[in-house]
Amino acid sequence: MDEKEFFCRRSEQPDDGVYVSTCPVTYALGIIGQKWKLPILWHLFPREATRYNELKRSVRGITNMMLTKSLHELEEHGLVERRQYETVPPRVEYSLTPRGRSLFPTLKELYRWGEEQMRLDELRKA
């Protein structure tokens, strides 16, 4: 990845007016950029598996709708795995796949930068 190749490329499709991004950063944000994705992943990171309702309790403020939708999307992208036990009452557990865990170093970088920015912004306000 040299510098010239790094910068965002967009492929233009004038026929239907649709721009398809081929930019990996945009692609990544499309996977983890929505409101609840990261809070969910955060809860899963340090754990083996988590049940639906435990997740719902831990991710403050999330509704069934959003939790279900987010989990589906994360599953579709292969970051999260759903395991269902055929018991009564039902028991469903969610866990990170290796692919989900591969996000950790990247998030750590983002965390580091964000933390730096928070400190700098604090200093400017003071």
Add this chain to the structure above:
Amino acid sequence: MDEKEFFCRRSEQPDDGVYVSTCPVTYALGIIGQKWKLPILWHLFPREATRYNELKRSVRGITNMMLTKSLHELEEHGLVERRQYETVPPRVEYSLTPRGRSLFPTLKELYRWGEEQMRLDELRKA
């Protein structure tokens, strides 16, 4: 930054119903997460300075409204610097601050991960 400290914390303020995120990742995405921020930064990265209209031409599809708004916000957060020359017609140049450039390693990480995900998704479709 140990693992326990890493995960997202939100401070709850029940009085006005507002949740203020103290999570550095959320903070970072609040700065660079909007639609046009990264495309703009991308154009600035390999350059010394760029004029307003050059930026507008390069960032495909952006309107005056969005370009102006995004640049203002980037300036507020100290990532971008605006320099105005008192000539007729006016000449305004935008460039990255050191703080803006400090984003580069982080973006490279996100790029790397996103690229990996794109390849994996391609393989699954095939």
Add this chain to the structure above:
DNA sequence: CAGTATCCTGGTGGATACTG
């Protein structure tokens, strides 16, 4: 050239109720 000022649309995310 480098922006502002208005007005408006669409779609993310939320509220609420219901169920295998």
Add this chain to the structure above:
DNA sequence: CAGTATCCACCAGGATACTG
């Protein structure tokens, strides 16, 4: 327990026109 099904509000982002 672990979800669906409907309906809805809000605001990021866009279209268009105008200007120092």
